[in-house]
Amino acid sequence: xxxxxxxxxxxxxxxxxxxILVLIAFSFNQSKSRAVFTGFTLDWYxxxxxxxxxxxxLLNTLIVAVISSxxxxxxxxxxxxxxxxxxxxxxxxxxxxxxxxxxxxxIVTGVSLMLLFVFVRTKLNIPxxxxxxxxxxxxxxxxxxxxxxxxxxxxxxMDNSIYEAALDLGCSPGRAFFKVVLPEIMPGILSxxxxxxxxxxxxxxxSYFTSGPxxxxxxxxxxxxxxxxxxxxINALSTILFLVVLAILLAVNIHxxxxxxxxxxxxxx
Numbered sequence: 001x002x003x004x005x006x007x008x009x010x011x012x013x014x015x016x017x018x019x020i021l022v023l024i025a026f027s028f029n030q031s032k033s034r035a036v037f038t039g040f041t042l043d044w045y046x047x048x049x050x051x052x053x054x055x056x057x058l059l060n061t062l063i064v065a066v067i068s069s070x071x072x073x074x075x076x077x078x079x080x081x082x083x084x085x086x087x088x089x090x091x092x093x094x095x096x097x098x099x100x101x102x103x104x105x106x107i108v109t110g111v112s113l114m115l116l117f118v119f120v121r122t123k124l125n126i127p128x129x130x131x132x133x134x135x136x137x138x139x140x141x142x143x144x145x146x147x148x149x150x151x152x153x154x155x156x157x158m159d160n161s162i163y164e165a166a167l168d169l170g171c172s173p174g175r176a177f178f179k180v181v182l183p184e185i186m187p188g189i190l191s192x193x194x195x196x197x198x199x200x201x202x203x204x205x206x207s208y209f210t211s212g213p214x215x216x217x218x219x220x221x222x223x224x225x226x227x228x229x230x231x232x233x234i235n236a237l238s239t240i241l242f243l244v245v246l247a248i249l250l251a252v253n254i255h256x257x258x259x260x261x262x263x264x265x266x267x268x269x
Contacts, residue, residue, distance in 0.1 A: 020242060027235035044232040045240075051233055057221035058237070061201060064132065064217060068139035069196035075140070076147025076196075077189055081181075083148070084155040095152075098145045106142075110209035113138045117210065130212035138210040139200045146199065147192035154188035 030039035048054065083094050101109060113134075121128045128134065158181065166176035182189075204219035211220055222234055 023235050024239045024242070027232065027239045029232065029235075032229075032232055044236040048233040048236045048240075051231075053221060054218070054233060054237060057216055057218045060132065060135075060215055061217040061219075064135045064139055064207075065197050065200035068136050068143055068200050069193055071136075072140045072143035072196045073147050073189060073193045076144050076192055077151050077185070079144070080148050080151035080155060080185075084152065098148050101142055101145050102149075106203075106205040109142060110138070110206040113141065113206065114209040130210065131215040132212075134210045134212070135207060135215060135217070138206050139203065142203070142206060143196035143199060146195040147189075150192035150195065151185055151188040154185040158184045 025037065026034060027044055028040050028042070029037050030041040030043075031037075083091055086094065117128055117130065117134050117137075120126050162184075163176055163180050166180045167173065171179060202219070203217070204223065207217045208220050208223070211217060216224070218237075222230070225231065225234065
């Protein structure tokens, strides 16, 4: 039965990665055809770096993803510490509310945020135009729950006596937090940041309803291009993004493997 499990695993991996391999192959296709490979070329990569629309959309995506994920991480970490100190009933209520944006369909979140921005502009007379600002607010909003849900388990696992010991040894509450609490919950903070960053890069529906004509993100730009015909430049850009993510993943895994080997070697000594 081992061969059957291997075949099953192989089929699943092929189902997941064959489309990506086809995309990479056709990013080097001399023709614009998505069915026939006519020859090898790097022209689409050259044209990609001269396409102002795609490059501007990519820049908007990266700016929004970086800023929103950093702010969501800061706000979410602070909120997690506050929630952790609540009584049981209040904590349960707040955590249930935190789950709502995750369970809620994205289209509902996108439309409601759009209506909120329109209400603020028309009824409250606040000059809030659809653009980078509204995108940042929207992305911070849907990223916050992921940060909170990654940091909260680390706070529950932490031994509070360590923090109290730091206070007894003369640390101020702020110094004890940065020296004791922050290192303990840092893995959760980093996980929350990476999830917020990834979801921000990938988001389409909420960005579609909250972006302006000059602040479109890359997914929105690609969608608008599909109404006519998707340029092979998108294949080239997707290939670059995939290789960058793959390189980061390999670097992290290599770093973790080396760290684990050093810890095992120190334990033997």
